[in-house]
Structures are given as C-alpha cells and as structure tokens.
Amino acid sequence: MSDFVNSFWPWYVAAISLVSILACALLLWIAGKTKVNAHSGAGSDNTTGHVWDENLSELNNPLPRWWMWLFILTVIFGLAYLVIFPGLGSFQGTAQWSTQAEHKDDMARMEAQVAPLYAEFASKSVESLARDPRALAIGERQFMNTCAQCHGSDGRGSKSYPNLTNADSAWLGSRNAAHIVQTVSKGRTGMMPPMAAALPGETDITDVAHYVLSLSGSPFNEVKAFNGKQKFGVCAACHGMDGKGNKTLGAPNLTDNYWLHGWGEAAIVSMIKNGRTNVMPAQSPKLSADQIHVVAAYVLSIGGLPPLSAAPAAK
Ligand code: HEC
Ligand code: HEC
Numbered sequence: 001m002s003d004f005v006n007s008f009w010p011w012y013v014a015a016i017s018l019v020s021i022l023a024c025a026l027l028l029w030i031a032g033k034t035k036v037n038a039h040s041g042a043g044s045d046n047t048t049g050h051v052w053d054e055n056l057s058e059l060n061n062p063l064p065r066w067w068m069w070l071f072i073l074t075v076i077f078g079l080a081y082l083v084i085f086p087g088l089g090s091f092q093g094t095a096q097w098s099t100q101a102e103h104k105d106d107m108a109r110m111e112a113q114v115a116p117l118y119a120e121f122a123s124k125s126v127e128s129l130a131r132d133p134r135a136l137a138i139g140e141r142q143f144m145n146t147c148a149q150c151h152g153s154d155g156r157g158s159k160s161y162p163n164l165t166n167a168d169s170a171w172l173g174s175r176n177a178a179h180i181v182q183t184v185s186k187g188r189t190g191m192m193p194p195m196a197a198a199l200p201g202e203t204d205i206t207d208v209a210h211y212v213l214s215l216s217g218s219p220f221n222e223v224k225a226f227n228g229k230q231k232f233g234v235c236a237a238c239h240g241m242d243g244k245g246n247k248t249l250g251a252p253n254l255t256d257n258y259w260l261h262g263w264g265e266a267a268i269v270s271m272i273k274n275g276r277t278n279v280m281p282a283q284s285p286k287l288s289a290d291q292i293h294v295v296a297a298y299v300l301s302i303g304g305l306p307p308l309s310a311a312p313a314a315k
Pocket of ligand 2: 172189190191192193195199208209212232234235236237238239249250251252254258259260261262267268271272276277278
C-alpha cells in the first residue's frame, strides 16, 4: 500500500470503512428493536396503516430474527475480512496477502512449468524449432503479444512496418535466424539520409524517382527514367548500381515491387528529399533470450521455411 501520497489518507480511508460498518450495525440494532411510529390512521391492530388492494395491510413488526442475524453476520464478516486482508488504509492484514505476491507466485509457478520446455528449445537451433509445432504455438502467442501491433497479426506489416512474410530479397536484412534474433533483441534503426543536396533540382529528383519506378516494372516515364539513370549513381553507394539493395547497410531492394514506405512517384520523391529514420525498439526488456529464440522460429515459419540443410547444424 505504498500508493498513498501521505500518511493522512490511510487513516482517512480506514476511518470511513470502520465508521460505515459500525453505522450499519447500529442501524440494524435500532431497526431490530423499534417499531415504526404509529402513523395517523394506524390502527391499534399492530399494522402500519398502509393498505393495498383493498385489504392487504402491512404489519408493524420488527425485522425477523433470521434476517437480522444474516445482517449481523455480514457485519462480522466485513470486520473479520478487514483484519485478515488488506483493506484498512495501509494495514497489511494478518494474512499478509497481496495481489503483487499472488501475481509473483503465479508467475513463478508458470515459469517453473515452462522452464523444462524452454530448456529443451534452447538446446535446438531456431531453424529446427521452426518445424516444432509446440514451439510455434508458443512463438505465435508471443508474436501476437509483442510484435503484432506493429507487424500485424499475420506478420504482413503495414506502411513503414516490414512484412515479415516476404521472401529474402525484399527484406532489409537477411531472412535468417541470426538477423531475426539480433533485430528482436537489439532493435534496429534504418536510416536513409536526405538526398536533396546531391540532387539539387526538382527535375533531377523526379527523374531519379522514375528510374527507381522502372527498376520494379512499375509504370514510369521513359525520358525521365533515362535521365534519372545517370543520376542514380548517388544512390548506388547504398542501394547498389543495379538497385538491388545492400543488406549490410539495410538499404532495401528497389527492384522487387515491395514498398516499405509507399509506392509511386510521390513516395519516392519524399524519400529522396527527406530521407527516413525508421526505428524498431529493442524487445529484449520484454522478452527473455529463450523467448526470443522461440519467437524467431515463428517468424521464420510464417514466410515459408528455409531448407534445414542450409541452416547451421541443429543442436
Ligand atoms: C514498435 C513497433 C515494432 C514492434 C513492437 C516490433 N517491430 Fe519489428 N520492426 C519495426 C520496424 C519499424 C522495423 C523496420 C526498421 C527499419 O526500417 O530498419 C522492424 C523490423 C523488423 C525485422 C527486420 C525485417 C527486415 O526486413 O530485415 C524483423 C525480423 C522484426 N522487425 C521482427 C519483429 C519481431 C519478431 C517483433 C516482436 C518480438 C517485432 N519485430 C516487434 C517495428 C516493430
Ligand atoms: C546512405 C545510404 C543510402 C543512400 C545514399 C540512399 N538510400 Fe535509399 N534507403 C536507404 C535505407 C537504409 C533505406 C531503408 C530505410 C528504412 O529502414 O526504413 C532506404 C529506403 C529507400 C526507399 C524506400 C524503399 C521502400 O521499400 O519503400 C527508396 C524509394 C529509396 N531509398 C530511394 C533512394 C534513392 C532514389 C536514393 C538516391 C537519390 C537513395 N535512396 C539513396 C539508404 C540509402
């Protein structure tokens, strides 16, 4: 109960709880003893004088005993509860029970249960886990909890969030276990600098944009693309002369018709002028190394499994 801002409030809350319960008890006691005052019109026949449906009259009796006792039991229950469990201001309760402790116990029990499973998973390669339905079931849940808000529940991503079901050629990095594990645990920052200084004229920029469009067979203007080809040299350092990208730099393949940051002249012109810094935050504080191992297997499985022989030997 460290959430109280100062020592006044725990007393205040405790006083309200106790006074309310005692007031209930008092009310009961009074109600159990006293009869309703005879109203004007009340008969001497022990009725309140209220009559319905012609002859249905209300008797002027105290509450029945069993009913009273039920109320008294609830009052006793309430007081006993406040002694045993936390409820009176900052008083911990004699049972020393807390939601945090219960949560911690649950977590510890759960971890003890899954520990042997994770130990088994940890001894296997990501590639072989990607073929293990038990690992994939856990990996999928982790993906839904930690990754889906950015990469989509089907892993297909959206604008600026990569589609993880793509073939390797459309990935920023290499589509393999090492890259996925590295990305998830450390995060990544994709950075393209603004290129307007290298392409001073508006025409230069749109020319290059049309050349980029031509690389993937998208609709383009032939003359502009022809002129743009000469100027694409300033992009080649990262994207390669052929525009097929450079995975080490994280510069995407511009020939594959997959557009992380949007398709079309306007999107490419904006990329050239403004550049782009695209960040995936590290997930390692949220996921343990063992969990990352398993979620990586799931990611590898959703875009089609690479052959096992190409993977580092299992185990
Ligand atoms: C807050 C949003 C966010 C979350 C959460 C997130 N990612 Fe990402 N992820 C990104 C962005 C943005 C990029 C692209 C970074 C870049 O442009 O370099 C990315 C890139 C990646 C890549 C590299 C793709 C490539 O083409 O090389 C992988 C793999 C990946 N994420 C997997 C995951 C997994 C698995 C999780 C969950 C454990 C996850 N991400 C959680 C935003 C996120
Ligand atoms: C210093 C390296 C570098 C240079 C030079 C560079 N780029 Fe990039 N470019 C990148 C990186 C890295 C990304 C991916 C950013 C990310 O991770 O989101 C990128 C992304 C792009 C994209 C988005 C692709 C998509 O799938 O949406 C386009 C288009 C692009 N660049 C075009 C160009 C053009 C045209 C030039 C030359 C005028 C150029 N780039 C110069 C590094 C570079």
